Amino acid sequence: MSSSAPYLFHVTSQQTQVSPQTWKEWQDSLPDLVKTLTSVRATFYEEIDLPSNASSGSTRNFLAMYQSEIENPLDAKNGMDLRTTATEDGAKSDMTGDFDARNYALIQVYDPQNLGEVPPPEILTTEAQPADPSDFDTWFRTEHISQLAAFPGYRRTLRYKLGPKTAWTKGDDVPLFLAVHEVEDARVWMEGRAEAARKSKPSEWAVRNVKGCRVFRARGWRLVGEQGTKDRE
Structure with missing residues (x-):
């Protein structure tokens, strides 16, 4: 069975010098971290709207996620020399953008179907800063x-x-936990959650947490591309 890497390099971004389409194509063609083995797998997403969900307030509507064996890939020798240009309208363009990059450590994989490292069509990411991190983690798992x-x-x-923290991390108050929910269709899954909430009363444990x-922030994303190994032995 395949396994997930112990660390995640999570980068949201927005183009500032080129068109959104060029930015998306450039993101999808970036093999650098995977090619140098700094990352074992990379997936690229663009943001989608979620039903009945307030805006996250972020204009960085592209997401790159790099699974890695390295806690801080940007500090690794292979992660310091990444390409910063792409071709637009036949000319080289500077791919300067607005980035927010974060390092994470894997704490749980819940894979009831044993799907392993197969990129899902869509994902929902949730960031949370609970009042009691230990109780929150136990409630989530249990x-x-x-x-x-x-x-x-x-x-x-x-x-x-x-x-x-990375050199590209924006702000000093980043939520402690990140969950990446892999789904077939984020809107359908969210609607299923909403319907269940209407039919049943949450536990006191859930309400408390x-x-x-x-901070609790949910965002939906659709797969643009993937590079690297799909299965890790």
Whole structure:
């Protein structure tokens, strides 16, 4: 069975010098971290709207996720010399953009179907800063994650805890936890969650942890491309 790498390099971005289409194509053609073995797998996404969900407030609507064996890939020798140009309208363009990059450590993989490292069509990412991180983590593992798996089109979930700050990390108050829910269709899955919430009363444990989150941010993403190994022995 394949396994996920112990670390994640998570980068949201927005183009500032070129068109959105060129930016998306450039993101999808970036083999650098995978080619140098700094990352074992890279997936690229563009943001999608979610039903009944307020805007995240971020204009960085592209996401690159690099699974890595290295805690801080940008500090690794192979991660320091990345391409910063692409071709647009036949000319070289500077791919300067607005980036927010974060390091995470893997803390849980929930894969009831044993799907492994197969890129899903869509994902939902949730960032959370709970009042009691230990209780939140136990609740998520013990009660919440199995409930999420019951909604239509669920594939698996990878959960991460914030790691060392990078030179590209924006802000000093980044939420501690990141969950990446892999699904067939994020809107359908979210609608399934909403329907279940209307039909059943949440536990006191769930209410305490959800209400106790100082920050909770959900965003939906559609797969643009993938590079690197799909299965790791």
